Amino acid sequence: MSEALSAPLAGRGAPAVPHPGPPMIGMAGVTKTFKRRDGGTHLALDTIDLDVAPGEFVSILGPSGCGKSTLLYIVGGFVAPSGGKVTVSGDPVTGPGPDRGPVFQEFALFPWKTVLGNVAYGLREGGLSRRDAEARAGELIERVGLKGYERFYPQALSGGMKQRVAIARTLAYGPKILLMDEPFGALDAHTRIKLQNQLLELWERDRKTVLFVTHAVDEAVFLSDRVAVMSRQPGRIKEVVAIDLPRPRHRDELLLDRRYQRHVIDLERMIEDPPDLAS
Numbered sequence: 001m002s003e004a005l006s007a008p009l010a011g012r013g014a015p016a017v018p019h020p021g022p023p024m025i026g027m028a029g030v031t032k033t034f035k036r037r038d039g040g041t042h043l044a045l046d047t048i049d050l051d052v053a054p055g056e057f058v059s060i061l062g063p064s065g066c067g068k069s070t071l072l073y074i075v076g077g078f079v080a081p082s083g084g085k086v087t088v089s090g091d092p093v094t095g096p097g098p099d100r101g102p103v104f105q106e107f108a109l110f111p112w113k114t115v116l117g118n119v120a121y122g123l124r125e126g127g128l129s130r131r132d133a134e135a136r137a138g139e140l141i142e143r144v145g146l147k148g149y150e151r152f153y154p155q156a157l158s159g160g161m162k163q164r165v166a167i168a169r170t171l172a173y174g175p176k177i178l179l180m181d182e183p184f185g186a187l188d189a190h191t192r193i194k195l196q197n198q199l200l201e202l203w204e205r206d207r208k209t210v211l212f213v214t215h216a217v218d219e220a221v222f223l224s225d226r227v228a229v230m231s232r233q234p235g236r237i238k239e240v241v242a243i244d245l246p247r248p249r250h251r252d253e254l255l256l257d258r259r260y261q262r263h264v265i266d267l268e269r270m271i272e273d274p275p276d277l278a279s
């Protein structure tokens with residue numbers, strides 16, 4: 001490799017994009033301890049400090065079991081931290097709220113509702129008339145590229161299509177923040193790339209704040225403004241790397257971009273696990 005590729009990039013330990021006011025998401029000294037079956041305790045998250053600015057796209061990257069999902073559930077208000085605190089726009093998180101929209105792999109769609117019914121559900125719950133809810137749901141379905149599938153039931157859709165319905169359903173609540181836990185993890189490479197592009201298009205348009213969990217390095221670099229790299233046992237943030245690549249991003253251009261390649265190489269090295277001496 002050339003010299004350009006061997007020089008590490010600047011941007012390590014990068015702070016959130018400067019902005020006035022409180023961060024959109026503030027994580028300060030967040031720890032999580034789980035009880036083990038043998039009566040002992042397991043420190044899953046150790047003193048996580050991370051701020052996410054309004055409109056920022058931040059990924060959490062790390063090996064299996066490092067606490068990525070746990071951290072996302074804590075920000076979502078689904079799980080309480082054992083210590084530290086999480087704020088949204090400066091207000092402490094005490095439970096789930098409509099300001100944070102989860103897109104989790106295991107959040108199944110309602111199998112008895114059509115695509116339209118699934119996406120319109122939250123809007124109906126929010127008090128919209130059936131007509132208005134379905135009109136809005138129709139727009140969202142179009143935005144995630146599923147126009148024509150409104151009357152399909154989830155079992156007739158591919159994994160990628162289901163995931164897009166899940167994204168549209170979450171967008172219907174109008175959250176300021178998207179919390180995405182490996183949303184494309186179970187998809188084939190082609191579908192995954194397609195959905196990454198679509199997510200970026202949506203994000204460029206709405207500039208929602210996104211906290212995105214992945215263990216795929218290329219995905220994190222492609223999507224993010226910053227990548228927080230976690231280590232395992234205990235789960236800690238090892239490093240925060242600013243991804244200084246211009247937007248809008250195009251995959252074919254990025255693959256040839258030295259800075260992109262450098263980030264992928266650097267991050268791959270960072271998440272390499274030390275040999276597990278215990279097993």
Ligand SMILES: Nc1ncnc2c1ncn2[C@@H]1O[C@H](COP(=O)(O)OP(=O)(O)OP(=O)(O)O)[C@@H](O)[C@H]1O
Nearest residue numbers: 034035042044063064065066067068069070071215
């Ligand atoms: N409810 C729970 N009770 C006990 N231990 C838990 C619980 N949830 C998570 N853990 C443990 O906490 C650690 C972090 O789990 P978590 O699911 O957050 O990891 P992850 O980084 O999301 O992993 P993956 O990439 O495999 O999804 C793991 O060791 C896991 O076994």
Ligand SMILES: [Mg+2]
Nearest residue numbers: 068069070181
């Ligand atoms: Mg997980």
